[in-house]
Amino acid sequence: MPATPLTRRTLLAGTTAMLALSACGSGEGADAKELGISAIPDQDPELLNRLYPALAERFADETGLNVAYQPVTDYTAVVRAFEIGDVHLAWMGGLTGVQARERVPDATAIAQRDIDADFHSLFIANSGSGPRPFDGTAGLSGLAGHTLTFGSETSTSGRLMPQYFMREAGLKQSDLRGEPGFSGSHDATIEAVANGSFEVGAVNEQVWDATVEAGEVDLSDVEVLWRTPGYADYHWLVRPDIDDAFGKGTREKVLDLLLGLDQENSADAELLDLFGAESFVRTKDSDYDRIEDVARDLGLLE
Amino acid sequence: MTLRLDAPPSPPAAPAPTREHVSGRKVLLRKLVSLTAVAAMLAWAVHRAFPSGGELVNQDGLALFGDLAATALRPSLDADFLSVVLEAAATTLALALLGSVGALVVGLVGGLVLSDVAWGDAPPWPVRMGRLVLRGALVAVRSVHELVWALFLVTVLGLDPLVAVLALTLPFGAQSAQVFGETFDAVPDAPLRSLRAAGAKRFSALVYALLPATAPLLLSYSFYRFECALRSAVVLGVAGVGGLGFELTVSLQSRNWDEVWTLVAALLVLAGAIELWSNRVRSDVAVVTCADWSVGRERPDEGRAPRGLTRSTRLSLALMVPAISLAWWWVGLSPAGLTSAGTRERGGQLLSDLWPPALPEGGWPVLIGAALDTVTMAVLAMVLAVAITLLVGPWASRPRAGRHGPAASGRKAVWAVARAVLLVLRSIPPTVWAIIALLGFFPGILPGALALGLYTGGILGRLVAEAWETMNLKPRESLRDAGVPRAAAAVVSMTPPSANHLVTYTLYRFEICVRDTAIVGVVGAAGLGRLLNERLAAFDFPVVASVLLASLLVSIAVETLGRRVRRALRA
Numbered sequence: 100m101p102a103t104p105l106t107r108r109t110l111l112a113g114t115t116a117m118l119a120l121s122a123c124g125s126g127e128g129a130d131a132k133e134l135g136i137s138a139i140p141d142q143d144p145e146l147l148n149r150l151y152p153a154l155a156e157r158f159a160d161e162t163g164l165n166v167a168y169q170p171v172t173d174y175t176a177v178v179r180a181f182e183i184g185d186v187h188l189a190w191m192g193g194l195t196g197v198q199a200r201e202r203v204p205d206a207t208a209i210a211q212r213d214i215d216a217d218f219h220s221l222f223i224a225n226s227g228s229g230p231r232p233f234d235g236t237a238g239l240s241g242l243a244g245h246t247l248t249f250g251s252e253t254s255t256s257g258r259l260m261p262q263y264f265m266r267e268a269g270l271k272q273s274d275l276r277g278e279p280g281f282s283g284s285h286d287a288t289i290e291a292v293a294n295g296s297f298e299v300g301a302v303n304e305q306v307w308d309a310t311v312e313a314g315e316v317d318l319s320d321v322e323v324l325w326r327t328p329g330y331a332d333y334h335w336l337v338r339p340d341i342d343d344a345f346g347k348g349t350r351e352k353v354l355d356l357l358l359g360l361d362q363e364n365s366a367d368a369e370l371l372d373l374f375g376a377e378s379f380v381r382t383k384d385s386d387y388d389r390i391e392d393v394a395r396d397l398g399l400l401e
Numbered sequence: 402m403t404l405r406l407d408a409p410p411s412p413p414a415a416p417a418p419t420r421e422h423v424s425g426r427k428v429l430l431r432k433l434v435s436l437t438a439v440a441a442m443l444a445w446a447v448h449r450a451f452p453s454g455g456e457l458v459n460q461d462g463l464a465l466f467g468d469l470a471a472t473a474l475r476p477s478l479d480a481d482f483l484s485v486v487l488e489a490a491a492t493t494l495a496l497a498l499l500g501s502v503g504a505l506v507v508g509l510v511g512g513l514v515l516s517d518v519a520w521g522d523a524p525p526w527p528v529r530m531g532r533l534v535l536r537g538a539l540v541a542v543r544s545v546h547e548l549v550w551a552l553f554l555v556t557v558l559g560l561d562p563l564v565a566v567l568a569l570t571l572p573f574g575a576q577s578a579q580v581f582g583e584t585f586d587a588v589p590d591a592p593l594r595s596l597r598a599a600g601a602k603r604f605s606a607l608v609y610a611l612l613p614a615t616a617p618l619l620l621s622y623s624f625y626r627f628e629c630a631l632r633s634a635v636v637l638g639v640a641g642v643g644g645l646g647f648e649l650t651v652s653l654q655s656r657n658w659d660e661v662w663t664l665v666a667a668l669l670v671l672a673g674a675i676e677l678w679s680n681r682v683r684s685d686v687a688v689v690t691c692a693d694w695s696v697g698r699e700r701p702d703e704g705r706a707p708r709g710l711t712r713s714t715r716l717s718l719a720l721m722v723p724a725i726s727l728a729w730w731w732v733g734l735s736p737a738g739l740t741s742a743g744t745r746e747r748g749g750q751l752l753s754d755l756w757p758p759a760l761p762e763g764g765w766p767v768l769i770g771a772a773l774d775t776v777t778m779a780v781l782a783m784v785l786a787v788a789i790t791l792l793v794g795p796w797a798s799r800p801r802a803g804r805h806g807p808a809a810s811g812r813k814a815v816w817a818v819a820r821a822v823l824l825v826l827r828s829i830p831p832t833v834w835a836i837i838a839l840l841g842f843f844p845g846i847l848p849g850a851l852a853l854g855l856y857t858g859g860i861l862g863r864l865v866a867e868a869w870e871t872m873n874l875k876p877r878e879s880l881r882d883a884g885v886p887r888a889a890a891a892v893v894s895m896t897p898p899s900a901n902h903l904v905t906y907t908l909y910r911f912e913i914c915v916r917d918t919a920i921v922g923v924v925g926a927a928g929l930g931r932l933l934n935e936r937l938a939a940f941d942f943p944v945v946a947s948v949l950l951a952s953l954l955v956s957i958a959v960e961t962l963g964r965r966v967r968r969a970l971r972a
Contacts, residue, residue, distance in 0.1 A: 140654070143654070143655050143656075144651045144654050144655050145655050145657075169560070171560075171641055172639075172640075172641045172647070172650050172651065172654070173641070174938070175937065175938050175940070176555070176560075176641055178940070179555055179556055179559070180559065180560060182556075183556075183558075183559040183743070183747065184559075184743070185559045185560055198939075198940060201940075202940065246843060252934070252935060252938040253938045253939070276843070277843030277844060277845055278843065278844040278845050278927070279844070280839070280843075280844045281844075283654060284654065287654065287656070290656065296839075296840055398762050398939065398941075399938075399939045400939065400940075401939065401940060401941045401942075401943075
């Protein structure tokens with residue numbers, strides 16, 4: 100746990116600043132206005148609290164605005180903060196992004212990582228639990244009779260798409276042993292499967308790779324059963340009023356900054372690395388139409 | 402649900418003259434029917450929660466308990482982290498204080514409107530209609546759990562400290578209004594009548610005639626509410642409103658067990674200190690225990706008279722105003738958020754999203770199934786809570802006899818340990834108990850019941866132990882004087898009233914436990930809470946509305962049933 104206390108402090112400072120700010124009656128007093136950024140808490144909060152304050156600082160340098168990272172503890176809280184306008188710029192998952200756009204008309208997806216256009220989930224299993232790796236969606240039916248945990252309830256890669264493929268394979272939730280769990284984040288899913296709390300888990304490929312690379316998981320405990328076909332996932336979403344609130348061109352500045360992050364620059368590389376990406380690329384709302392269809396189909400979007 | 406104090410201290414043993422005559426056989430029959438009903442409910446709950454052939458315990462997850470316990474003795478003592486904990490504790494304390502002050506204001510106003518005394522004999526019909534509507538609204542407001550209120554308020558107000566304060570103020574205010582109304586009605590109304598007859602204005606007459614008589618009780622209740630608000634403020638932290646609960650969630654999500662233990666220790670210290678302080682003030686201003694308050698019994702104690710204000714009570718009263726201002730400043734509260742255009746717009750939006758309610762996918766069977774799961778969870782939780790109470794409660798009653806000698810100090814040590822166990826059980830939020838329970842059980846009814854059972858056990862054990870402390874010892878003395886052996890005298894004389902206390906408080910806590918199932922649903926246990934959380938995550942407000950209506954109906958049904966059983970057992 101490197102620098103744990105520091106990140107905790109930052110987290111608290113961020114929260115208090117936000118509370119104090121919203122208490123001053125948001126809307127008035129343009130001089131004190133802060134650009135709020137936030138992100139779905141898909142991973143270990145300690146990691147997120149290292150990544151996003153650094154990014155907020157970058158945004159502040161580049162735009163000359165006050166930028167604050169607002170930490171939250173669940174996925175839907177980000178959508179709410181975005182809807183209310185406490186947050187103008189948010190790192191969303193495929194599903195949360197679609198939810199947020201439904202609730203804030205004219206909000207737009209502007210950028211995604213190079214890996215997000217063709218994103219994958221993995222089904223992983225505890226080594227002692229029985230299921231063997233398989234090819235093809237149909238193999239999922241072999242998970243009947245096992246316990247399974249998803250990530251967050253509104254996670255795209257940790258719930259929505261895995262559930263979609265389970266449905267394709269004809270595996271009903273009632274075929275599992277017990278109710279499916281919701282671990283809350285991808286890290287928690289990996290840990291729950293590694294220590295045997297659940298036999299099978301659905302996890303995002305990028306977090307899995309990062310965890311394996313960091314040596315945080317004992318590979319003798321967990322094995323990958325199957326890699327899903329690709330779909331579009333994470334992206335940056337901006338509120339339509341960002342230019343009105345922070346001056347014309349803010350949106351372009353933010354986009355330029357994201358697209359301009361360069362592996363050659365060591366500070367940039369560090370940020371990109373924490374995102375698990377080589378670079379950010381442009382995206383558009385229609386890239387997420389399929390996610391929207393699946394979400395409606397599974398009753399996760401009204 | 403309330404025993405009023407209809408007359409100034411009457412001889413406790415005297416039977417109420419108006420009570421209808423009930424034959425012994427009828428009483429026995431009623432008790433048998435009640436017992437059978439309870440037994441049937443238990444059997445049903447066990448059957449529902451333990452499907453035949455299914456595995457219950459997740460063997461593999463049990464290893465995690467080892468990890469958890471291994472770090473228990475090594476909490477994080479890092480200076481920076483400790484300062485975070487300190488700040489978080491201050492936030493929790495401040496939110497609890499502001500929330501309970503809000504609740505008391507609502508309670509005072511609402512209580513005056515609800516009380517018969519304030520309106521005189523025959524209030525005009527619009528007043529009566531208004532009061533009926535108010536009464537219904539208050540029942541609805543308090544049947545929704547604080548955490549659910551917070552989730553809704555966040556949708557309207559954003560991440561604002563007002564969310565936490567209002568989430569405490571609304572349900573607690575509704576509860577206080579009812580208690581205050583009953584307290585007002587319970588004082589003799591002669592002073593009020595004479596003031597009115599002498600030409601005093603209605604309001605001044607109320608202030609002068611009602612407040613002096615009820616102030617000690619109201620003050621005592623306020624401190625009791627404060628204790629409850631502290632527990633709830635921690636639970637709200639889980640929803641992201643800051644404070645110890647929020648830190649606890651972050652540390653649990655990061656699986657930093659050493660930090661978890663530090664935070665738990667901070668919670669225990671804070672809760673313990675507040676309860677000691679509250680106990681002291683309550684025993685100063687009026688001899689009313691938490692147990693009395695929880696069942697709405699403002700008891701004019703036979704033996705002990707109020708001792709008058711001690712110095713520490715005076716001091717805490719003098720500190721109230723500065724403390725409230727300090728808390729206000731610390732959390733940065735601003736009522737501006739309430740009246741802003743954005744709030745009005747989003748509030749209107751939320752209401753129109755909620756209406757009309759719609760059935761969840763799967764229709765009635767899903768909704769009814771979830772409601773039944775909720776009741777099952779609450780029943781099983783109460784079984785565990787009663788077991789804890791029976792095991793720990795007798796030791797947690799303050800020893801009254803034989804105050805000297807080594808045996809007495811041994812008994813005192815046992816008493817302290819027992820009270821500490823109960824404090825731990827009720828101070829750790831049920832959401833955290835649920836996360837721990839989910840390590841060892843598959844998601845479903847059982848981990849939820851386990852979490853709620855542990856938490857409720859801590860509260861029930863304390864209530865029952867407190868009630869036992871005030872039990873009349875004379876029957877025991879008489880039996881002993883008559884030559885009955887010590888142990889036999891104790892068992893024979895103490896068991897019936899003890900059982901009575903246990904049953905009363907168990908039924909009362911059962912009603913609250915049903916409401917509390919919403920909180921463990923949020924971490925994925927089962928029942929209406931899980932459905933609510935899932936539909937909130939999908940922003941599916943019409944179904945959220947029908948889930949809330951279902952929980953309201955379950956609450957009312959359980960409360961009505963509880964009242965009937967209590968009446969049957971009392972007769």
